[in-house]
Amino acid sequence: MxxxxxxxGKKVEDEYIxxxxxxxxxxKILYKDRRTVVKIKAK
Ligand SMILES: [Zn+2]
Structure with a gap:
């Protein structure tokens, strides 16, 4: 995680959070990398 x-835009390990x-x-602005759970609605 x-x-x-x-x-x-660098990855920050949990221990630094x-x-x-x-x-x-x-x-001081960090966000979770949610690429694995993002679903794109393609139609
Ligand atoms: Zn940074």
Missing amino acids: YYVCFDC AKIRCPYCGG
């Missing part, structure tokens, strides 16, 4: 930094910040750029 990991999150993605909104600023630099406790600090609520990106270890690479210091960004």
